[in-house]
Amino acid sequence: MPKGGKKGGHKGRMRTYTSPEEIDAQMKAEKERKKKEEEEGAAVNDNQSEDKLTASGSGDSDDEGSEKRKGVEGLIEIENPNRVAQKAKKITDIELEGPKQLSRREREEIEKQKAKERYMKMHLAGKTDQAKADLARLAIIRKQREEAARKKEEERKGKLAAFVNVVEQLVKMSCWKSEIHYCFLLCHCSKRSSAGGGDSG
Template sequence: MGRGKFKGKPTGRRNFSTPEEMIAGTSARPRTFKQEQAEDEVRDESGEEEESEEEEIERSKGTQGIIETANPNLVRPKNLKAKDADLDKTPELSRREREEIEKQKAHERYMRLQEQGKTEQARKRFRASEFDKAAKS
């Protein structure tokens, strides 16, 4: 039965193999390490032609070999050189900047119309000023 949430303190200690254990083959290293070493030795003994053929034929695991998709995150943006840059081309404004400019233009247009007396607010002010003049006289 478990003794609780945490492990005891002496976990995770390193086990170093002695030279005698390494020679005898009873070291703490995993067995796959020995297999990889043996494969490397066999590859070294075989010719270079076979080695290049093995590198070309790599099987991918699972559906990776069947479905090949381009990862859009791996595509790096192309850098423009200074000589290729077009100085006459103006950069496109963002939506917020474009809306801000439109808002300012609309306000200026409204103020011009108000000075000419063509807006409802200007007409109301004009009527109110006439009413005040009539009341004073």
């Protein structure tokens, strides 16, 4: 691999040197530019100091006024209401132990959670409309179930009584050869009715 790498060295180029006259001309131009800037800065500072004297003597000084502006920027007065000036804060101004400021979303989330907790407490106490409606519905369902159970019991008793009447009629008509069959039939029917099979038949 050659000494200068893949691309090779820069040996074939012509060298250009700055003459001492050119260097002196550049230095003079630089000095003149600096003088102009200092004069413009002094004029701006004079205007600002006059403005400060005419303004109220509150003692607050803007950090922006003390900054030195260069070129045309020092001549143009900019008043942008949307521009927020970043001022340096003192350590004594910063509150470390103060309450933390929450964002709007965080505040809304906390309020929503508190409202939900209050609603659940009231709901459990039966004070909300939904809780009252639920309790009324439960009472209606309880009544319906009690009514259905009572009707079922009456129906079962009615069927058993009808069956016993039929058996007694058969015995009176002496269709049964002995009373043993009658006792067996009554025991069997009572077992079926107590086991819940009395409503089928």
